[in-house]
Amino acid sequence: MDRSANPALRDELFGPGEDRAGAKPMTIRGTIDKTLVLLAIAMVSAVAAWKFLPADAIPVILVSVVAAFVIGFVTSFYTAWSPVTGPVFAVFEGIFLGAFSGAAEAxxxxxxxxxxxxxxxxxxxxxxxxxxxxxxxxxxxxLIVVGAMGAIILFYLAAIVLAFFGLPLGFVNEGGWPGIVISVIIVFVASLSLVLDFDYIEQGVTNGLPKRHEWYAAFTLLVTLVWLYLEIVRLLMKIRMLAQVLRR
Known part of the structure; x- marks a missing residue:
């Protein structure tokens, strides 16, 4: 069975233990509808955070990040909860996105x-x-995409640990060519992760998973799209930083 690069998608969902008796099967249309619902929730939450959260609302932002991570982690292991946890995740993720986007736009x-x-x-x-x-x-x-994602996770963890000990990897966030190249690679990997998600969802429809998995599939797409968006913003910021330097 195909494996997605998205950590929220796992092969067990298609295993023989899945109870499908009497359940309506998931569909592509249903998955699209649920995805649009989660995107709408995230967008409304993001706009509200952008407009009403003050610049010093760091505690609220940190709580939203932690809450989104915990809910996303739980949803990955308890897929039956996704019709409830998916929308809640979208709310907290939207708060973070609104704060992040507002800072970038400023x-x-x-x-x-x-x-x-x-x-x-x-x-x-x-x-x-x-x-x-x-x-x-x-x-x-x-395997290539999953391996690349693993390398990116390790790279980010190493950067966080080094920054904690006062040894930040400045080129990661600066607007020089090394930082831009790194961002391009990460955006490329995030894009390929979408392809694996599409394939996994298609396999779910083909294998007749219960309809509740439409919410779970929508959740996984939201996770990947948020990651892709954040990395694209970071890439554009680095490009603009480099452009400012070159204009001097």
Whole structure:
């Protein structure tokens, strides 16, 4: 069975232990509808946070980040709860996104609109490529993407640990070419993760998973889209920083 690069998608969902007796099967249309619902919740929450949270509301932002992480982690292991935990996750994730986007927009006006447009464009492009079967989700392809994601996680963890000990990796967040190249690579991997998510959802529909998994599939897509959006914002910020330096 295909494995997604998204850690929220696991092979056990398609295993023989899944009880499908008397349950309506999940559909592509149903998954799309649930995804739109979660995106709408996240967007409303983000706009509210952007407009009403003061710049010094760090405790609220930290609570939203921790809450989103905990709820996302729980949802990954208790998929039956996804119709409830998915929307709650979207609320807390939206609070963080609103605060993050507001800060980025204050530094670089117009950057949020650019990032949203690019995220949507990447999503649509990869969906079309996937539907046209221009990309084959083979075992080798899957292992490469999963391995790349693991490397990115380790890289971020190393950067956090080093920063904690007063040894920050400045090039990671600065607008130099090394930082830009790193961001391009991460955006590319996040984009490929979407392809694996599409494939996994398609497999779920083909295998007749219960309809409640539409919420879970929508949750996983939201996780990947948020990651992609955040990395695109970071990439655009680094490009603008480099442009400012070159203009001097």
């Amino acid at each position: 530094l670089y006006p117009g950057i949020v609109a650019q990032a949203v447009a690019l995220t949507f464009a990447v999503f649509v492009l990869l969906l079309l490529i996937f539907r046209a079967r221009l990309i084959r989700v083979t075992e080798k392809f899957r």
